[in-house]
Structure formats: C-alpha cells, structure tokens
C-alpha cells in the first residue's frame with residue numbers, strides 16, 4: 001500500500017469548496033487543469049494537477065483537461081500528447097473528452113461582437129509602442145486612445161474586417177473598454193483580440209485573429225460550468241478582468257477564480273521557457289532527461305506517481321511563497337519505494353576478491369528474499385563462487401575511526417552469505433589495490449561467528465554470475481538552490497557539470513529480464529529504475545539512480 005492514502009490536508013481552497021457545497025451554492029464542483037501545449041509539464045504543474053483532479057475526486061466532482069491553445073506559434077501536438085500522458089501517468093482521468101480553448105473560438109468571437117455592440121470593446125490602431133506609452137505606469141494613470149470612442153457600427157465593421165484578413169498582423173487590436181485610469185494596469189483597456197497569421201494546430205488557417213488569454217480563459221471556464229477556477233498567484237491582479245468579462249456578456253455561469261502560490265523547488269527551475277532552452281541547447285538529453293524537473297524526466301528517473309502525489313499533499317496549498325527543499329520530494333519518493341521496490345545487489349565500483357578456501361560443491365549459496373517485509377515478492381538464490389566483486393569503497397587500508405567494513409586482516413559479513421577475512425592485499429604496478437585474497441569462515445553461513453563479533457555487512461556479487469550494466473548516477477542539475485534568483489546572472493552559470501556520471505557496474509543476474517521502468521533497491525546504494533528508452537530486457541541493461549538511500553553509511557559507522 002502506498003503512503004498517499006492519507007487523508008487530505010485541509011487548506012483554504014477546501015474550506016471555500018466545503019462552504020459552497022454546504023450553503024447549496026454548488027451541488028457539485030467542477031475544476032479544470034488548463035495547460036498551454038507549449039512545452040512539457042514540470043513538477044509545478046504536478047502540484048496544479050494533483051490539486052485540481054484531487055479536489056474533483058475528493059468531492060465527487062469533475063475535472064476537465066483543457067488546452068489553452070491561443071498562441072499558435074508556440075504550440076504543438078507533441079506537447080499536447082505528452083501532457084495527456086503525464087496526467088494519466090500521475091493517476092488522473094479528465095471528465096469526458098479533452099477540451100481546447102479553440103473549441104470556443106466561434107463563441108468567443110460572438111461574445112466580442114456582443115461587447116462591441118454594447119460599446120464595451122473597440123478596435124484600436126495605436127502602434128505597439130504608442131500603446132505602451134498610453135498605458136501609463138504603476139504610479140501614473142494611462143491615457144485614452146484617440147480610437148476609443150469609435151461608434152459600435154464602425155467597430156463592428158473593423159472587427160469583421162480584422163477577421164476577414166484585411167489588415168496586416170499587428171495593425172489593429174480589439175480592446176475591452178474598461179478604465180485607462182484604473183490602478184490595476186490589467187484593467188486599462190486590455191487587448192482581447194490580435195491579428196496573427198499563424199497556422200493553428202487545431203483550427204488550421206481558419207482564423208487570422210486570436211483571442212488573448214485573459215479573455216479566453218474566463219469564458220472557457222464559464223462555458224464548461226467550472227465552479228472553482230484555480231490558478232497561481234500571478235493571476236491575482238487579473239481576477240478583476242476575469243470578473244469584468246463575465247459580468248459584461250450574456251452567460252449563465254460565473255466561476256470563482258482562486259489563486260494559490262506556485263511551487264518552486266530548490267536546485268531546479270520551473271520555467272517552461274528555460275527548460276526548453278536546456279533542451280534546445282542540448283544541456284540535457286531531452287525533455288525526459290532524468291535530471292529535468294519535468295514529469296517525464298521524473299518518471300524516467302524512477303520517481304513514482306504515488307510518491308509525487310504524496311509530495312504535493314505534503315507541501316500543501318497556500319498563498320505564501322514556497323521554495324521547497326529538494327529533500328521533501330526525495331523523501332516522498334524514497335518512502336514510497338521503500339515498500340514497493342524489490343531489493344537486490346549491485347556493485348558500482350568493483351574490487352575483485354578471490355576466496356582462497358572456496359571448495360567447489362561444498363561452499364554453499366543461500367536463498368534471499370526480495371524484501372524483508374514482503375515475503376510475497378519471492379526470493380532468489382544469491383550464488384557464491386571463487387571470485388566475487390565487492391565495492392572498492394568497502395575496503396580501506398587506512399580506515400577512518402569507527403570503520404566497520406573490510407581492512408587488511410579484518411573480517412566483514414557478506415550480505416546473505418559468509419563472514420570473510422582479508423588475508424592479503426594484492427597491488428598492481430601502479431601501487432593501487434588490484435585484488436584482495438580472502439578466506440571464508442565456513443561456519444558463518446546464516447549464523448554468527450563463534451566467540452567474536454563481526455559488525456560490518458557489505459554487498460557483493462559472484463563474478464561469474466553477475467551481469468554487466470550501465471548505471472547512470474544523477475546529481476542535482478544546478479549547483480545552487482535558487483539558480484533563477486539572481487536576476488543579474490544567467491542560470492546557465494549554475495549548471496552542475498557533474499550532474500551525470502555513467503558507471504559500468506555489475507548487477508545480480510535475477511534482474512536480467514526486467515522490463516523498462518522496473519524499480520529496485522540496490523542494497524546500500526539507493527533506488528534504481530531500468531531506463532525507459534535505452535534498457536533492453538535480456539540485452540543491454542541500463543539503470544538510472546532514482547534516489548540514494550538516506551544516511552546509508554551512518555548506521556554502519558556509528
């Protein structure tokens with residue numbers, strides 16, 4: 001059982017919903033997740049997905065998936081597909097068909113006509129620069145455009161001709177007529193339609209005018225009878241516009257926009273634009289590079305949907321800024337994998353050990369379960385043989401105080417096997433340790449040695465039985481906790497050059513047929529997952545390190 005069956009944490013959005021249900025304002029809730037298909041989703045979107053779909057599940061409501069496809073140049077079918085895959089992988093299903101803001105282009109156009117007829121929208125032809133100038137500043141009111149008082153007839157005619165393609169891109173815009181002196185700049189006659197001859201992934205070349213996000217979003221929400229429209233805090237100042245549009249058209253629904261704070265995660269960035277840069281500049285292998293904070297990257301690295309869902313539950317929902325420590329995410333993943341990943345052995349930095357008193361047919365192998373708390377995971381035989389691999393780091397000629405692993409003349413237990421003693425250290429021409437010669441105490445298979453204590457336990461593999469594997473060890477993508485914080489410096493400066501180390505390692509033969517995306521704990525090393533793209537069952541074995549084990553060494557040293 002996964003750990004995310006915990007009861008949901010209360011938060012202010014839940015309180016609002018519960019009040020609305022109790023008062024009868026709504027009989028059931030409808031939420032939506034509204035991504036723009038202009039990139040792959042990241043961990044911040046996971047927060048929004050878990051919030052929107054999670055609330056719908058908890059209150060037996062519905063959640064729509066709606067693509068906000070109003071910027072044709074940046075959007076693609078590939079992105080839209082990956083977003084659907086990600087939502088499903090996280091464990092959610094949207095209500096009915098996937099929806100698109102472009103499904104409402106005709107309706108949006110009609111509502112614009114309605115605004116024009118009421119004298120609440122006008123066609124403007126100030127240049128972009130003049131428009132900026134007229135807008136004013138935070139401290140200074142804006143000025144009315146000389147085109148602001150055109151008659152409804154003239155505006156209808158011009159807007160119809162905008163749609164018909166009579167004017168070049170950018171030559172005119174349709175603006176809502178609100179208040180150029182409003183202290184909220186979003187209310188200073190915002191543009192609601194622009195001319196843009198761009199091929200759209202859904203509507204092709206049908207339109208050469210496209211509605212702006214703020215105008216589109218509220219109407220799309222209302223057309224879908226969304227009850228609670230949840231978005232991130234940067235939209236707080238847009239809420240008056242959201243409400244203004246819905247208050248000034250004939251529509252039977254007025255969703256409540258509620259803002260919550262974005263998730264920011266340490267040692268990473270959550271800007272689609274910057275993530276795209278990492279991909280196009282080949283700083284990473286793609287959107288699904290396991291170092292990327294994208295949902296596809298986390299998936300490929302071995303993170304579980306359950307672990308990510310638990311993470312979003314733990315960080316909670318509020319209106320205060322939250323820069324979350326990476327250890328919170330890693331902790332959730334680790335806890336989830338603790339219970340679900342079978343445990344096997346692997347050696348990433350091999351040192352050969354020759355067992356000098358190995359006797360063919362007499363020296364025994366032992367059976368070992370795949371999980372101490374889950375006998376139903378089954379077991380396998382861990383074969384022993386004359387030559388074994390141990391981790392080079394588990395041997396030291398000059399050990400630090402408290403060391404309990406192997407030293408010259410010392411003893412250590414091989415996990416699931418005998419106690420060995422290091423009788424001889426063989427060095428290569430370079431003076432480095434090349435091999436150890438050890439003897440087993442035959443009376444220690446499955447029992448304590450007589451008359452002495454051997455505390456250290458190390459992992460190992462029979463050299464003859466082990467299989468070669470490529471193991472990719474990942475570290476943080478950035479060297480600083482907030483690579484994006486210093487506006488005078490570029491985030492590229494903080495890329496961690498050592499974020500990926502590829503090692504040629506050995507693994508137990510029982511993992512040979514593992515399908516892509518199979519997770520294991522490699523004892524004492526961490527959690528690993530077979531790579532979705534490059535791993536071939538029975539062929540080239542490729543593992544990604546998902547997360548290390550917490551404090552794997554302190555226990556042995558203490």
Ligand code: ATP
Pocket residue numbers: 033034035036037038043044045047048230231232261262263264270272
């Ligand atoms: P863009 O700059 O392209 O608009 P975006 O990150 O806002 O990027 P959207 O596709 O518009 O991307 O986001 C879809 C939904 O996910 C929105 O409701 C948005 O508020 C939410 N979201 C995006 N980033 C985060 C984040 N870091 N934390 C929480 N929610 C987020």
Ligand code: MG
Pocket residue numbers: 036
């Ligand atoms: Mg957005």
